[in-house]
Amino acid sequence: MRSPYTLDNPPPDEPPSEVLVPSLWRVQARWWKRHTPALDQLSAKHPVCGHCGQSWPCHSWACWDGQLGQAVGGSITAAPILPSPVPEAPALTAPVHTIGATVSGMVAAAAAKS
Numbered sequence: 001m002r003s004p005y006t007l008d009n010p011p012p013d014e015p016p017s018e019v020l021v022p023s024l025w026r027v028q029a030r031w032w033k034r035h036t037p038a039l040d041q042l043s044a045k046h047p048v049c050g051h052c053g054q055s056w057p058c059h060s061w062a063c064w065d066g067q068l069g070q071a072v073g074g075s076i077t078a079a080p081i082l083p084s085p086v087p088e089a090p091a092l093t094a095p096v097h098t099i100g101a102t103v104s105g106m107v108a109a110a111a112a113k114s
């Protein structure tokens with residue numbers, strides 16, 4: 001999901017009220033801003049990312065932008081923060097591409113290993 005934010009209207013440092021995980025928002029917004037073209041690139045025909053140097057919009061920016069879009073637009077179907085204890089039933093949960101889901105998965109994976 002694309003976020004409503006643009007280079008002219010970047011995400012605020014402080015999360016909007018509908019954001020469920022404000023601490024995640026701050027990380028996401030910070031990286032969103034890092035993966036934007038440098039000022040001297042903004043008027044270029046093919047701007048490159050000021051952080052990773054890929055042609056912009058770079059892959060990382062697109063990922064962060066999608067997460068911000070989820071945070072402000074997908075709060076109705078927000079993923080639970082606690083890791084699911086039943087990994088063999090993935091079809092029951094809709095894929096939610098938030099960093100929260102990713103972190104939950106990593107936590108679950110780490111818990112399974114130990």
Ligand SMILES: [Zn+2]
Pocket residue numbers: 034035036049050051052053054058059060061
């Ligand atoms: Zn980048």
